[in-house]
Structure formats: C-alpha cells, structure tokens
Amino acid sequence: MHIARINSAGKVLLAIVLLGLLAFALGFLPNRWQQICIMWAIWSTVGMSWLVILRVGEFSVGQAGFLCIGGYSAAVLMLKFNCPFWLALIVSAATCAFVALVVGVIILRLKGLYFLVISLVFAEIVRLTIAASDYLGASEGLFGIPIPNNLWFIKFSTKQGWLYLFIFILALAGFTFRRMEKSRIGRIYSYIGASPDLAQSFGIYYMKYRVQAFVISAFFTGLVGAAMGVYLGAVGPEGYTFYYSLIAQIVAILGGVGSIVLGPLLGSALYTVFDEYLVYVPGARSLIMGGLLLTVIFFLPEGLVSVRRKFLNKFPRGFPRKFI
Amino acid sequence: MFDIFIFWITLSLNYVLLATGLTLTVSVMRVVNLAHGNFYMAGAYAFLVFSERAGLPYGLALLLSVLLVGALGMLVEAKLYRRLGGRIEPSIICMSGMLLVLEGLAVLLFGPDIRGLPAMLKGTTTIGGTVVSMERLSVAALALVVIAGLFCFLKYSRLGRSIRATAQDREAASLMGVNVNLISSLSMGIGTAMAVIAGIQITAVYHLSPYVGISALCTSILIITMGGMGSIVGAFIAAFIIGLSDSFGASFIGRYHHLLSFGTVMIILLFKPTGLLGTTVEAKGKG
Amino acid sequence: MDVKEGHVFLEIRNMKVGYGAVEVLKGISLQVEKGKVVCLLGANGAGKSTALRALSGLVPLTSGEVLFDGQRIDGLQPHHIVRKGVIHVPEERRLFPEMGVQENLEMGAYLVKGHGKVKESLEEVLTIFPRLKQKLKQQAGTLSGGEQQMAAIGRALMSRPRLLVMDEPTLGLSPLLCETVMESIVQIKQRGTSLLLSEQNSELALDVSDEGYIMRLGEIVLHGTSQQLATDDGVRKAYLGM
Numbered sequence: 089m090h091i092a093r094i095n096s097a098g099k100v101l102l103a104i105v106l107l108g109l110l111a112f113a114l115g116f117l118p119n120r121w122q123q124i125c126i127m128w129a130i131w132s133t134v135g136m137s138w139l140v141i142l143r144v145g146e147f148s149v150g151q152a153g154f155l156c157i158g159g160y161s162a163a164v165l166m167l168k169f170n171c172p173f174w175l176a177l178i179v180s181a182a183t184c185a186f187v188a189l190v191v192g193v194i195i196l197r198l199k200g201l202y203f204l205v206i207s208l209v210f211a212e213i214v215r216l217t218i219a220a221s222d223y224l225g226a227s228e229g230l231f232g233i234p235i236p237n238n239l240w241f242i243k244f245s246t247k248q249g250w251l252y253l254f255i256f257i258l259a260l261a262g263f264t265f266r267r268m269e270k271s272r273i274g275r276i277y278s279y280i281g282a283s284p285d286l287a288q289s290f291g292i293y294y295m296k297y298r299v300q301a302f303v304i305s306a307f308f309t310g311l312v313g314a315a316m317g318v319y320l321g322a323v324g325p326e327g328y329t330f331y332y333s334l335i336a337q338i339v340a341i342l343g344g345v346g347s348i349v350l351g352p353l354l355g356s357a358l359y360t361v362f363d364e365y366l367v368y369v370p371g372a373r374s375l376i377m378g379g380l381l382l383t384v385i386f387f388l389p390e391g392l393v394s395v396r397r398k399f400l401n402k403f404p405r406g407f408p409r410k411f412i
Numbered sequence: 413m414f415d416i417f418i419f420w421i422t423l424s425l426n427y428v429l430l431a432t433g434l435t436l437t438v439s440v441m442r443v444v445n446l447a448h449g450n451f452y453m454a455g456a457y458a459f460l461v462f463s464e465r466a467g468l469p470y471g472l473a474l475l476l477s478v479l480l481v482g483a484l485g486m487l488v489e490a491k492l493y494r495r496l497g498g499r500i501e502p503s504i505i506c507m508s509g510m511l512l513v514l515e516g517l518a519v520l521l522f523g524p525d526i527r528g529l530p531a532m533l534k535g536t537t538t539i540g541g542t543v544v545s546m547e548r549l550s551v552a553a554l555a556l557v558v559i560a561g562l563f564c565f566l567k568y569s570r571l572g573r574s575i576r577a578t579a580q581d582r583e584a585a586s587l588m589g590v591n592v593n594l595i596s597s598l599s600m601g602i603g604t605a606m607a608v609i610a611g612i613q614i615t616a617v618y619h620l621s622p623y624v625g626i627s628a629l630c631t632s633i634l635i636i637t638m639g640g641m642g643s644i645v646g647a648f649i650a651a652f653i654i655g656l657s658d659s660f661g662a663s664f665i666g667r668y669h670h671l672l673s674f675g676t677v678m679i680i681l682l683f684k685p686t687g688l689l690g691t692t693v694e695a696k697g698k699g
Numbered sequence: 700m701d702v703k704e705g706h707v708f709l710e711i712r713n714m715k716v717g718y719g720a721v722e723v724l725k726g727i728s729l730q731v732e733k734g735k736v737v738c739l740l741g742a743n744g745a746g747k748s749t750a751l752r753a754l755s756g757l758v759p760l761t762s763g764e765v766l767f768d769g770q771r772i773d774g775l776q777p778h779h780i781v782r783k784g785v786i787h788v789p790e791e792r793r794l795f796p797e798m799g800v801q802e803n804l805e806m807g808a809y810l811v812k813g814h815g816k817v818k819e820s821l822e823e824v825l826t827i828f829p830r831l832k833q834k835l836k837q838q839a840g841t842l843s844g845g846e847q848q849m850a851a852i853g854r855a856l857m858s859r860p861r862l863l864v865m866d867e868p869t870l871g872l873s874p875l876l877c878e879t880v881m882e883s884i885v886q887i888k889q890r891g892t893s894l895l896l897s898e899q900n901s902e903l904a905l906d907v908s909d910e911g912y913i914m915r916l917g918e919i920v921l922h923g924t925s926q927q928l929a930t931d932d933g934v935r936k937a938y939l940g941m
C-alpha cells in the first residue's frame with residue numbers, strides 16, 4: 089500500500105505512533121543528550137510560533153516577552169496558589185494569549201519596521217516591569233518551583249519525563265501550525281503576508297487575522313515558557329532578555345523560513361547542539377552566536393532548508409522530495 | 413524638585429542625541445539599526461580606554477572614541493549592510509548579529525561588571541540659589557551644542573542637504589549626482605557618532621556595563637516611534653516626553669516608570685500609528 | 700526611412716535589460732545627435748522607462764553598450780553618469796517632497812561649483828517657468844501636478860545638462876499644461892541642449908522633436924524623422940493610433 093493513499097486521519101495516527109516511539113527511544117539517551125533534546129524541542133516550538141507571525145508579514149522581536157509571561161505565570165500559580173502543574177500550564181498559556189490580544193490590537197496596527205521595533209520594546213518592558221515588582225521577586229526572580237507530580241509513567245523528577253512533555257508540546261504545536269498552513273487560514277495568512285492592503289481589497293479584514301496569528305503564537309510560546317520555567321525550577325528577569333527573542337529568529341532562519349515545521353526543527357537542532365558544546369566563557373557565546381548569524385545571512389541566506397533542496401536536486405527525478 | 417528638573421533636561425537632551433542618531437540612519441537606510449545601543453555602549457568603553465588607560469584629556473578621548481566608533485559604523489554599513497540590498501529581514505538579522513558581536517567583545521575585553529565613567533566637569537555651582545552639579549550642566553551643554561550643530565549641518569550644508577534628499581527619495585537624489593552609497597555610510601557614521609556622544613554622557617550619569625546597549629536601544633526606539641520615524645523634530649519632542657518619565661516618573665513612581673513610557677507610546681500609537689510627526693518610512697520613494 | 704548622419708552624441712547599441720528572469724528590452728539601438736530632440740514613442744509597458752532608466756544607470760544592462768560623447772557610460776553608477784552631463788527627469792517627477800521648490804532646484808545644481816553659477820541657472824529656469832517664481836518657498840509635495848513637472852524639469856536644467864532625458868513629462872497633465880511643457884522643450888532645445896524624450900502622446904512629441912523611434916514590447920519597430928512619422932498614414936494607423 090502506498091503511503092500517499094492513507095487518509096489524513098490515518099496519517100495523523102501514524103505520525104503519533106512514530107513520534108511516540110521516537111520520544112520513547114530518546115528517553116534512553118544519555119542525560120546530556122536528553123538535555124539537548126529538551127532544548128531542541130523548546131526552541132523548535134518557539135521558532136515555529138515565531139514563524140506564524142512572519143506568515144502574516146510581521147517580523148517579531150518580542151518572543152522573549154511571552155516566554156517571560158508564561159514562565160512567571162506558572163511560577164506564581166504553583167508557588168503562591170498551589171495550583172496543579174497542568175492547570176498552571178494552561179492558565180499561563182491563556183494569560184499569554186490574553187496579553188497578546190490586548191497588546192496586539194494596538195501594535196498590529198503598525199507594520200514593518202514599526203511593528204518590529206515595538207515588539208522588541210514590548211518584551212523588554214515586560215522584563216523590566218517584572219524586575220520592578222517585589223511580589224514577583226524583583227531582580228532575584230522566583231525560585232523553588234515544586235516538581236510536578238508524576239503522570240502515569242512520566243516522572244518529572246527525571247529528564248526523561250520532561251523530554252516527553254516537551255516533545256508532546258512540540259508535536260501539538262507542529263500539528264496545529266501544519267493544519268493551519270494547509271487550511272483556508274493558511275492561504276489567508278499568506279495573502280495578508282504578501283500585501284495586507286491587497287488582501288483588504290479582496291474583502292479580508294486583515295486586522296482580525298493578524299491579531300489571531302499573534303495570539304496563537306503567544307499561546308504556544310507561553311505554553312513552552314511555562315513548562316520551561318517549571319522545568320528549570322526558577323524564573324528570573326535576567327533570563328528573558330533580547331537574546332531569547334533572537335533565538336526564536338535564529339532557529340527559524342537557520343532552518344529556513346519557507347517551511348513552518350521542518351525549518352525550525354532543523355535550525356533548532358543545529359542551534360542547541362552548537363549551544364551545548366559552546367565553551368562557556370562569558371561573552372564568547374554572544375560573540376560566536378553573532379558571528380554565526382552574520383555568516384548565515386551572508387553565505388546561506390535561505391537557511392538549512394536550501395541546503396537540503398540543493399542536495400536533493402542532485403538526485404534523479406522520482407526521488408521522493410517531500411519528507412514531511 | 414529643581415534638581416529633578418535639571419536632570420530631566422540633561423537626560424532628555426542626550427536622549428535627543430541618541431534618538432536623532434537612530435532616526436537619521438532609519439530615514440536614509442530604511443531599516444532600524446538594532447545595534448545602535450551597542451554602538452553607544454562600545455563608544456563608552458572606547459572612551460574609558462582612551463581616558464583611563466591611555467590617560468588622554470577628556471575632550472581628546474571623546475573625539476577619538478567618536479571617530480573610532482563612527483568609522484566602525486560606516487564600515488558596517490559599507491561592508492555588511494549594503495550587500496543585503498535594503499531587504500528588511502536580512503538587514504535585521506545582520507544588525508542583531510552585530511549587536512551580539514559587540515556585546516560579546518565588550519564582555520570578553522572588559523568583563524561583565526558595572527563601571528563608572530569620569531565626568532567632564534566636577535564640582536557644583538548655584539543657579540538661583542539652588543546647588544546644581546557641574547557634571548549635569550556640562551553634559552546638557554555639550555548635548556545642546558552637538559544637536560544644534562547637527563541641525564545646522566542638515567539644514568544648511570550641501571552635504572546635509574544631500575542627506576535629506578537621499579532620505580526623501582534615494583533614486584531621485586542619485587539622479588542629481590549624489591553618491592547615495594556614500595551618503596548611506598556617512599549617515600550611519602553620523603548616527604553612530606551621535607550614539608557614542610550620548611553613551612559617554614549618559615553612562616557617566618548612570619553606569620556602564622556590556623548590557624546597557626539594549627536599554628539604550630529601547631529608549632531610542634520608544635522615542636523615534638513616538639516622534640515618527642525619520643522626523644528629527646518629532647524625535648526632539650518625544651525625547652523630552654520619555655525623559656519626563658525617566659526623570660520625574662522614576663523619582664515619583666519608582667521602578668515602574670518603564671511601563672509609563674511604554675503606555676504613553678502605546679496611547680499615542682493608538683491614535684496615530686505613524687507617531688507624532690511621522691509619515692510612513694516605507695512609503696517615501698522607491699529604491 | 701533614412702536619417703542623415705550628424706555628430707552622434709548618445710548612442711545605445713543593442714541594449715538588453717531584464718528584471719529577474721523577465722527580459723524587458725530585447726536589444727534596442729538608438730542615436731541622439733548633438734542639438735537634436737529625439738522622441739521615444741510607445742504604449743504603456745513598451746519599455747520606454749526601462750530604456751531611459753538603464754541609460755541613466757538606475758537599472759543594470761544585461762548586455763549592450765551605451766556611449767555618450769564617444770565614451771562608454773554603461774556600468775557606471777548614476778552619479779557618475781550625471782557628472783558627464785546626462786540628466787534624467789524621472790517619470791512621475793520625483794521631487795523631494797519635504798523640501799521647498801527653491802531647495803529642490805538647488806539640489807539640481809548639486810554638482811555645480813560656485814554660488815554665482817547656481818544663481819544664474821536659477822534665474823534662467825525662472826525665465827522658462829515664471830510660474831515657479833511665486834512658489835519658491837512652497838513645499839514641493841504640495842504643488843499641483845503641472846507645477847511639479849515644471850519644478851522637475853527646472854531642477855534638471857539647474858546643472859546645465861548636455862543631454863536631457865525626460866520620461867513622459869506630460870503624464871497626467873491637462874492639455875493646456877502639456878502645451879506649456881512642450882513649449883519649454885522648444886526653449887531648452889534653442890539653448891543648444893540635446894533631448895531624449897519618452898512619450899505616449901505622440902502627436903505632441905512629434906511636433907517638437909526632430910526624430911522619433913517607436914517602441915513595442917521591448918523592441919524598436921520604427922525609426923524616422925518626426926515629419927515622416929507624423930505624416931505617414933500607415934505609421935499613424937498602425938502604431939500611433941491617430
């Protein structure tokens with residue numbers, strides 16, 4: 089039977105089974121590699137969420153803001169309200185979505201450079217405001233976030249358990265974004281991304297979709313941010329700097345922005361391995377990361393996906409071009 | 413109270429420098445230089461080296477750091493940015509890369525610790541019976557002189573006029589015989605030099621660390637979006653408004669004053685998405 | 700149709716230009732003799748602007764040569780070409796919108812050294828376009844279409860061009876203003892400036908020009924003296940829609 093003949097429900101089922109097996113297998117990796125895989129899943133999800141905003145034509149430099157709000161919400165809920173982990177995750181993601189709605193209605197009226205710079209400022213203001221609040225631990229942040237209870241066979245006292253969680257979130261985000269892109273909404277987004285005014289003249293009320301994309305992106309970023317905060321056990325304002333916003337772009341652009349799932353997966357793999365093995369000398373990380381960005385932009389402007397395409401083009405016709 | 417007033421004026425004048433520097437590069441290059449704040453930081457470190465390690469007098473150290481980092485800015489425009497053909501996304505990545513490189517270099521060379529910068533003048537004087545620090549006054553005076561100089565340069569000199577022409581319509585300017593590539597480099601150099609002067613002044617009042625660049629960037633972005641990108645008069649007005657929040661706001665409502673600045677900008681953008689005096693940057697001319 | 704050989708001032712040889720993969724000019728050749736007015740006619744989209752923009756260095760040539768006064772100018776940057784005396788009045792005027800009219804005119808004299816010379820040119824432009832006199836302080840962006848065109852032509856004249864290149868100067872103007880623009884072209888010619896003029900309005904253009912080229916779909920399909928082109932019934936029917 090041909091793969092192509094399986095209907096879409098079957099495909100989803102197959103993907104879930106494969107992914108489950110993959111996650112299960114990853115669970116037996118050495119600790120350090122599990123750590124890398126966790127970071128990989130985190131940044132892949134953030135990169136994909138960033139791409140959703142890019143699809144409606146805007147270049148956000150503010151993902152750190154939502155990671156920050158997500159992380160702090162989860163920390164506050166669990167530390168101050170003894171809220172169960174699962175509820176904290178969902179409420180945190182919803183909080184991010186709500187903030188995105190309120191802020192988005194204003195800042196998405198801006199386009200291009202204006203949006204770009206204001207999103208950057210937004211993230212920084214979130215960070216500075218949180219750092220100013222004594223309730224949120226001021227510049228120290230909040231720490232001692234309790235380890236969540238076990239869920240069935242998933243133990244959150246081990247890296248393995250977290251790995252399963254982050255892969256689950258990644259899969260959730262990936263499937264959602266993939267579905268969105270293949271559906272009518274994806275087409276509408278691409279029209280708006282190409283030219284909001286043209287889309288408007290076709291009767292698409294673009295503000296609605298721009299805000300929608302921003303809110304969805306914030307929801308998933310917040311979800312990952314919340315889980316990441318609890319995983320690390322602490323949140324602090326120094327963690328959520330501009331650098332985090334940059335990683336979102338880095339992974340998406342390293343991988344290639346043409347593909348909403350595959351690009352970030354590839355880019356994030358490169359980034360996390362690179363980051364993990366980077367010698368830790370203060371300053372060297374920024375320097376190397378900056379150098380890497382400059383290299384990519386000047387020598388590999390379409391990202392890793394373009395390498396894959398160049399590679400595949402060497403094969404004769406009939407070789408399957410589409411993997412995902 | 414009078415003290416805060418002087419602080420407001422001093423800070424705002426330097427914000428004008430910082431923000432006009434950015435707005436100049438935005439209007440000619442049509443992309444926001446995200447490394448602007450880090451040029452500001454780099455300039456302050458260069459000044460530290462010239463004045464403390466090399467022991468040069470204040471004025472000479474200032475001049476050398478302005479020239480050095482200004483030249484670096486021109487180089488970045490000519491060798492990196494220009495090759496990207498004015499497309500926004502790659503330019504932003506390129507500038508982010510530059511931002512990280514500068515920050516990393518600063519940490520490697522000077523360490524992550526906070527430092528103080530020497531002041532131009534020391535001591536105090538009295539104005540109308542109130543004691544005022546000479547440092548603040550000199551800082552305000554220098555900023556004022558530089559702003560006035562820049563304004564006259566842009567308004568009355570041949571080169572200044574060609575910068576304005578290039579900002580308004582790059583292609584038409586080239587048809588007048590203006591070497592627009594040179595003008596781009598020059599604007600980036602001047603913009604960076606403005607940031608350096610502001611950096612040396614502001615970090616002397618607050619403090620210097622490799623991480624001050626990002627907050628300087630945010631301040632200048634808030635100012636130019638509020639004033640309208642590309643508008644120097646707009647930047648002037650907005651700098652004083654943001655300065656208000658960072659001086660009076662900071663002393664009356666404490667550390668939440670950032671939220672105040674952001675809120676003010678949000679409210680203005682709600683009513684006028686192009687800022688107080690701005691037209692859309694992208695809409696002006698082609699190429 | 701033959702045209703007599705004079706001193707060739709501008710010569711375009713087999714110029715090809717493309718945007719991306721699309722070839723817009725498929726190899727055009729034309730000549731402008733010293734002191735002559737040559738018009739380039741063709742419908743919208745024929746490639747007139749592209750040809751003029753390539754000649755001024757605003758878009759790169761794929762292949763071919765441009766010679767001005769015996770020297771190759773293709774491949775030069777626009778400001779170098781301006782320096783040689785080839786001045787381009789772009790389509791849709793492209794004044795500096797936030798500068799006053801006087802400042803726009805002075806920008807035109809960007810390469811002219813000496814305050815006296817600039818003043819002299821300014822006087823001269825104001826005698827050609829007396830209407831601009833009252834508008835000197837007004838922001839260019841607020842002028843009417845006709846005034847903008849006058850300012851744009853005036854701006855180009857400020858540097859005393861050797862060859863003036865005009866891209867559809869009558870675009871969007873009322874018939875009366877078209878006449879004014881055409882009269883100014885006659886005056887410019889009388890000062891000894893050579894002119895290359897692109898137009899859709901062939902009747903007006905053939906009236907003031909010495910020679911004409913007709914373009915269609917990126918190619919030059921016909922060339923002759925303006926008189927020949929204007930009087931030949933076949934040409935008028937087939938290409939000029941008159």
Ligand SMILES: Nc1ncnc2c1ncn2[C@@H]1O[C@H](COP(=O)(O)OP(=O)(O)O)[C@@H](O)[C@H]1O
Binds near residue numbers: 742745
């Ligand atoms: N910047 C551009 N990019 C792609 N195609 C262009 C561009 N400018 C013009 N063209 C195409 O080139 C052809 C000739 O255009 P143009 O030179 O403006 O013609 P004309 O001036 O005779 O109206 C047209 O088909 C137009 O669509």
Ligand SMILES: [Mg+2]
Binds near residue numbers: 744748749790866
């Ligand atoms: Mg045209």
